[in-house]
Amino acid sequence: MQTTNTTGRKRKIIHMDLDAFFCAVEELKNPALSGKCFAVGGSPDQRGVIASCSYAARRYGVHSAMPTAQAIKLCPKLILVSSRHDEYSQISSSVMAILAELTPVMEQVSIDEAFLEVTDLADSGEIIAKNLQYKIKEQTGLSASFGVNSNKLVAKIANDFGKKQSRGDTYPGAIQVVEFGKEAEFMAPLPVAMLWGVGPKTTQRLGNIGVKTIGDLAKLSENSLVELFGKNGVFLRQRAMGIDDSDVESYEETKSISQEVTFNRDIVDVEVLLAEIKEISEKLGYKLRSKKLLAQSVRVKFRYYDFRTFTRQKKLSQPVNQDGIIYDAASQILTQNWDLLTPVRLIGVGVSQLSDETFQLSLWETDEARERKLLTVIDTLKVKYGRDIIRKASRMKKGENNQEDID
Ligand SMILES: [Mg+2]
Structure with missing residues (x-):
């Protein structure tokens, strides 16, 4: 089995994920919920689902994305809290601002998750994560977990893994580092379902041919993977080996x-x-x-x-x-x-x-592009001066490009 990341670049990437975010916010607002079985989610009679559940509720098998009706069956004393999205968005922005202070290379992937590239910073990924964890706790009261690796895929999976390892009644606040070059080794024993792009159906298909772990998947030949999954098979194999070259993409x-x-x-x-x-x-x-x-x-x-x-x-x-x-x-x-x-x-x-x-x-070279520009100009003139000038423009254009029916 391959144990090194052959195509990877030695970057420093951190994945941050807030712990039971919606529930944590609710608990800050209402400390009486602390330690109780509660969940944020839609009501059971409207086919609602659980968006976030407390760690106490998780012990009963309740998890996010589960239909609320099923969650209540598993945990009859479950307290249901309805979602306050504006509140969550506001607190999320404060957390993201703390991350953005550190580096502009930040990619927010959801309300409570982000990737950061900190390759240029002197401190180790672990130290940076620890400092961020402390800062987030201090400024917002929230617990956050972190995964650190040279790529996004493994940083994210490391975080998922770290959180699972420290699962208990309280917020995990995990920091899981996977050293550069150890990606495939780290991933090998993990269940295939933890890999990006492997949903329940794929998990079942793989299970049917004896592939249970990411390591099992990495051992399949590229041919058999392509046979099973088409061209996605190639990517799947790369991911199984912990290879991911995608950039942290910051959108301003x-x-x-x-x-x-x-x-x-x-x-x-x-x-x-x-x-x-x-x-x-x-x-x-x-x-x-x-x-x-x-x-x-x-x-x-x-x-x-x-x-x-x-x-x-x-x-x-x-x-x-x-x-x-x-x-x-x-x-x-x-x-x-x-x-x-x-x-x-x-x-x-x-x-x-x-x-x-x-x-x-001035950079456009194709006829099509010039034509488009002309259309825009005509559009503008149409708004500004009315129909007559459009006719003129239209005729001028006809001579050049054989374009008809501008208005
Ligand atoms: Mg989270």
């Missing part, structure tokens, strides 16, 4: 425009998601055009029924501001990253790598 608010929608109920219908993506793409295109901006990167944010949240992005061959191109990219990201089965509670689309439209004009 001013450098991107995005919009998201939270559904009243979880969605498993691709048509509904595509319709939503189309509507958001149109809004983003309009915003870009009205701010005279172009974007060269499109991303889609997914949040599943169980609050697992991730984003995937796609770089375009040239800067755009057209609704249709944004939609095409976003819908491709959706179909390539969603299994059509996992219920979705939130979908978002964002554009980034923004540039100034007027500056870009």
Whole structure:
């Protein structure tokens, strides 16, 4: 078995995850909940699910993403608290601000999770994590756990592992370090379900052929993995060996425009998601055009029924501001990253790598790009001076590009 990370770069990456975040906030607001079996979640008669549960409740087998009705069966004395999302968002921002003080290379992946790249800082990852843990506790009262490695995948799994190890009645506050080069060794004994991209169905398929641990998976030949999972098999094998070269991607608010929608109920219908993506793409295109901006990167944010949240992005061959191109990219990201089965509670689309439209004009070389620019100009003139000038512009354009029906 391979025990070194052959393609990895020696970076210092930290994954932070707040411990039982929603419950921890509720407990800060209402100390009487301390040590009790309680959960934040939807009500059982509306097919609600548990969003977060206290460590005392976890001892009864209650976990997040579980239907509330089932949780109450397992733990009849469970106290149900309804979610206060605004409050959680506010406290989350304070935590993220503490992380951002340390490095600008921060990627927030959900309300209570973030990756940080601290390669350039002198202290060890462990020391940095300890300091952050202390600071977060001191300033917000919350407990946080950390995973440290040279890549995001292993840092995240290390954190999940560390939290499980220190599971008890209280908040784990774990710090788990996996040394560079020990990634595959660390991952080998862990259950395959802990790997990214391995859901319950894949776990079962793998179990059927005797693959229980990540190490078992890493031992399969690339051919058999491709046979089982298509081209994803190659990535799966790399991940099983603890290899992940993805960057910590920080999105600055001013450098991107995005919009998201939270559904009243979880969605498993691709048509509904595509319709939503189309509507958001149109809004983003309009915003870009009205701010005279172009974007060269499109991303889609997914949040599943169980609050697992991730984003995937796609770089375009040239800067755009057209609704249709944004939609095409976003819908491709959706179909390539969603299994059509996992219920979705939130979908978002964002554009980034923004540039100034007027500056870009000189960089554009294709006819299509020039034509697009002309369309935008005509659009503007139309608003400013009305129909007549459009006719003139339209005729001028016809001579050049054989374009018709501008208005
Ligand atoms: Mg958490």
